[in-house]
Amino acid sequence: MTEVTYYTREGLEKLKEELHLLKTEGRSQISKAIAEARDKGDLSENAEYDAAKEAQGHHESKISKLTNVLANARLIDxxxxxxxxxxxxxxxxxxxxxxxxxxxxxxxxxxxxxxxxxxxxxxxxxxxxxxxxxxxxxxxxxxxxxxxxxxxxxxxx
Structure with a gap:
């Protein structure tokens, strides 16, 4: 069960802004890193590619957690x-x-x-x-x- 968390208007806006940045600029940077690593050759022995894919997993996990926090966030009047x-x-x-x-x-x-x-x-x-x-x-x-x-x-x- 997820916990409802109460936020100030500024705090809620800050979370939304962070999520937006993660979904736009963050994903863009990670996809570039994966593409660059992929261009370096054989993926089976490419440590740079593995690291970029792992970073992508962590990034998507952070997006998922923040989305969940926002879904359970309540603004206090x-x-x-x-x-x-x-x-x-x-x-x-x-x-x-x-x-x-x-x-x-x-x-x-x-x-x-x-x-x-x-x-x-x-x-x-x-x-x-x-x-x-x-x-x-x-x-x-x-x-x-x-x-x-x-x-x-x-x-x-």
Whole structure:
């Protein structure tokens, strides 16, 4: 059974763009590599041809996986989400109760996660500990360094 994944508009567009590139430019490059290898002679002892065919198999597998992801992708209408609770796509400002440090994260799908830009996966331990909570709530979250208590300061979209 395939898992439904929720995406932002930008994340979904990025996936569609990647699939389009794989189907057009990617396939074109691989077919050229196969043709060049084929022109070099005997296919039974042509390592370059074998490598190009193997690359084609990997490429088609990637296209298949991405097509499957897109088939099960759902766009989240942010305007209809409850902003009083932490949900997917919420932008959450949290404070570490122990040291007073504040952080802001947006909870996104796994494929959109990018810690440098403040986007964490909804499946990450921090996001899992925050989901469903409201402003003022505290969450004790198990991280590799141990358990940390966070207080939710603000929830936006």
């Amino acid at each position: 942010e305007s209809k989400l409850d902003s009083t609770k932490v949900l997917a796509l919420s932008i959450v400002k949290i404070k570490n109760v122990n040291n007073g440090a504040t952080m802001t994260y947006q909870l996104v799908s796994e494929s959109e996660a990018d810690l440098k830009s403040g986007r964490i996966s909804v499946k990450s331990p921090i996001a899992q500990g925050l989901l469903g909570k409201s402003v003022g709530d505290k969450a004790e979250i198990a991280v590799p360094a141990g358990k940390i208590e966070f207080e939710i300061i603000e929830i936006t979209r």
